[in-house]
Amino acid sequence: MKPIDRKWIWIGGIVTLVALCLLPFLVKNYRVFQFNLVIVYSIAVLGLNILTGFNGQFSLGHGAFYAIGAYVTAILMDQAGMPYWATLPVAAIVCFVFGFLMGFPALRLEGHFLALATFALALAIPQLLKYKKIEGFTGGVQGIVLTKPEPPFTFRLFDQPLNADRWLYFFSLFVALLMFLIAWNLLRGRVGRALVAIRDHPIAAAAMGINLPVFKSLAFGVSAAFTGVAGAIGAIVVAFVAPDSFTVFLSITFLVGVVIGGLASIPGAIFGAIFIQFVPNIADEISKSAPWAIYGIFLIVFMYLMPTGVMGLLTKLFNRLRRPASST
DSSP states (O other), X not given: OOOOOHXXXXXXXXXXXXXXXXXXXXXXXXXXXHHHHHHHHHHHHHHHHIIIIITOOOXXXXXXXXXXXXXXXXXXXXXXXXXXXXXXXXXXXXXXHHHHHHHHHHTTOOTHHHHHHHHHHHXXXXXXXXXXXXXXXXXXXXXXXXXXXXOSSOOEETTEEOOHHHHHHHHHHHHHHHHHHHHHHHHTSHHHHHHHHHHHOHHHHXXXXXXXXXXXXXXXXXXHHHHHHHHHHHHHHHTEEOGGGSOHHHHHHHHHHHHHHOTTOSTHHHHHHHHHHHHHHHHHHHOSSOHHXXXXXXXXXXXXHOTTHHHHHHHHHHHHHHHHHHHO
């Protein structure tokens, strides 16, 4: 099969970037807020995909790392007066440490046992955030209210001003592009090949000299760091954090995003994030009385039509369209 000309890849990337930059000025402020959450969720889904899709470790607890990242940012902004952008590296480091430590017990657990262990983490973190002795930091059940950062400059485009939500859209988009670039370089190199080898043939990987404990723990740490950055941006975008915002359902939602987008697919995180952000709203518009039943139907239909996720379907269609051209 003839490879795609690199020139067209660059042209497509530039056109997509221009469209993304114009998008927040073409829709109302509420839609901009929704697009911000899509960007946030895409980073979180990408983080979980690094662990589950590329390394084969099943997690139902990534909502906990999302919560930790959100609270690190909220506490630093509210009590230390730290600039919002400076809190992201701190959230990433804290979540990396938590994830790396979580990786050690995960070395002895596999499959549904690991899922239950991470599920316990997702159950525990919201309760710990309500603990009275740390209420001074976390705000207890009331949470922490933040102020959305104002844009450093203002202008108008299509008669729409650059307000706080639109500025956060560009900030989130920049961070997301950086995180996706890091993931691409990491997973397309030796580290990525080692993670996939551990997922597919752990005994063979160990025989080839791959240190399974180190790479499995690193996979947990890196995955948690990505999800923590997503949680940090989410706290800034929503301007509020509370323990009840990070229930177990959030972890399950991230897993749904991974499966819908496509396992072991970096761009698939975007499609997964779009699904988990907009499909519940569509289901609610279809039926106010039973929105989650409609959501379940959507999920079943997607899984029936796209068992390998959106990226799996797109890849199959793309290869089918290019086959006649390559054979002539």
